[in-house]
Amino acid sequence: MPHDKPILLAAGGTGGHFFPAEALARELLARGRAVTLVTDRRGQAFGDSLPEVPVHRIQAAAPGGGLLGKVKAAVQLGIGTIEARALMRQLDPCAVVGFGGYPSVPTVFAAGRAGIPTVLHEQNAVLGRANRMLAGRARRIAVAFPEMAAVRDADRAKLVRTGNPVRPPIAARRDAGYAAPSADGPVRLLVTGGSQGARVFSEIIPEALRRLPGALRARIELAQQCRPEELDATRARYQGMGLGALTLESFFRDMPDRLAACHLAVTRAGASTVAELTCIGRPALLVPYPHAMDDHQTANARQLAAVGAAWLIPQPDFTAETLAERLTGLLSDPAALAHAARAAHGWGSDDAAVRLADAVVELCGRHCQEDGANGNRIEPSEAAE
Incomplete structure (x- = not known):
């Protein structure tokens, strides 16, 4: 059943990337959806606030200064992608949501390769560099601002304005x-x-x-x-x-x-x-x-x-x-x-998490309908092929 398949949230780095992921997790859990967080080795978990959310950690890094820094980051991203592909096989998610920053890159990239629908969430009025790398693989790009810079014309039809979730208080x-x-x-x-x-x-x-x-x-x-x-x-x-x-x-x-x-x-x-x-x-x-x-x-x-x-x-x-x-x-x-x-x-708004969850759940439902209609559901063993 679709509700049995988890929704993977790929986030890490700064709180600006991480808090929207936590807000979405809360909303999805309230709807009875299974949620899993994928972050990098340094990324925090949702901790005591959402202890029911499993956490998987993979390798990731932003490109550093100089050639050596870029090479090290590329190696870590490569290892992280291999780890993320293994997670796709293990967890068989119905969707992956990336929140920008390089910790999200391996998971979103692996999901795209496995045919799993992905949503990117962009908090700023300029599409971030990690999200730019991944935009071509995304089914939806959820944005906070009505006007977005650094988005290719080919990806503009994917934009949906959900807003940026705020803290409950x-x-x-x-x-x-x-x-x-x-x-x-x-x-x-x-x-x-x-x-x-x-x-x-x-x-x-x-x-x-x-x-x-x-x-x-x-x-x-x-x-x-x-x-x-x-x-x-x-x-x-x-x-x-x-x-x-x-x-x-x-x-x-x-x-x-x-x-x-x-x-x-x-x-x-x-x-x-x-x-x-x-x-x-x-x-x-x-x-x-x-x-x-x-x-x-x-x-x-x-x-x-x-x-x-x-x-x-x-x-x-x-x-x-x-x-x-x-x-x-x-x-x-x-x-x-x-x-x-x-x-x-x-x-402004106070329902960005609701709107973001609507976009993700709708995509999950459509993906499951397509799989059923085509008879080509991706099996976990095939996801990394």
Whole structure:
């Protein structure tokens, strides 16, 4: 029976690749589907959150610098593909879902060779390099953004917009309405740069806030993530500034609450950040990380800015003077903030995992129907031939 055949999720590397896999696993398990995770030797498991999901580890590596690094990576990917082909024979999955990054390459490649339908999930507005390698073998490419770069014309018919799954505590705040700051009330400003913060924010934002009118500074309640080694220096920069409130942490465990409460966020433009901002619907100043692969964070930010959900400031233009001018204008214009919040909320969603699961399950059903109609079901012993 189709439900007896597992769905393999190929993920590893960063949390940006790994969390969507966990969200999909939860949704598939809730539908009574069997799920198995395939990751690389360094990849984490779903751990205590989903102990019922079996984990298989195979070899994989991103191409390193220089000829030697590339050769080593090619060898590891080759070994991983052999291991993945053995898994196809052993597990006989009804579908494989790859979440980008080189840890997904051997599994998706082996599935394509075995005739097992594959779905790729792309979190960013630029198709990642691993997904580009695999796109020709995929039946579906699930995407988070309506406009996708680096997709071949031949693969565009495979695109289906599902969105990028967010954490359950973020999804639970989807209906938290946005109330713009009043003319003389507090202004809650949230600054994040990823789990370890961003050095440029710690350097620029204090100087920008110092340039604001004193009355506006006194209204600002600032919560900012910093690198652990920069906490003391950053706190010193705010000394005597007269902010309404100041919270500096290296990691916010209550991020869903802080995001829902903020009036304006200053953040990078990674895929998970964009998904969380738009799920809850919060306006943001986006400063893309300039060294991201293929500059995908700028592509992400441009799409939000195009629909009025955020304002893009390239890092070379992210100066104290520019930021102070932008903050003065925005924090004095609650209507503009409210408009951006509505646009962000309209762009985002809290059901990406459901939509992604729909696409995967539909593909599983179609594959089983085709096998039954053609009488050519792939047997496990044939999968690697």
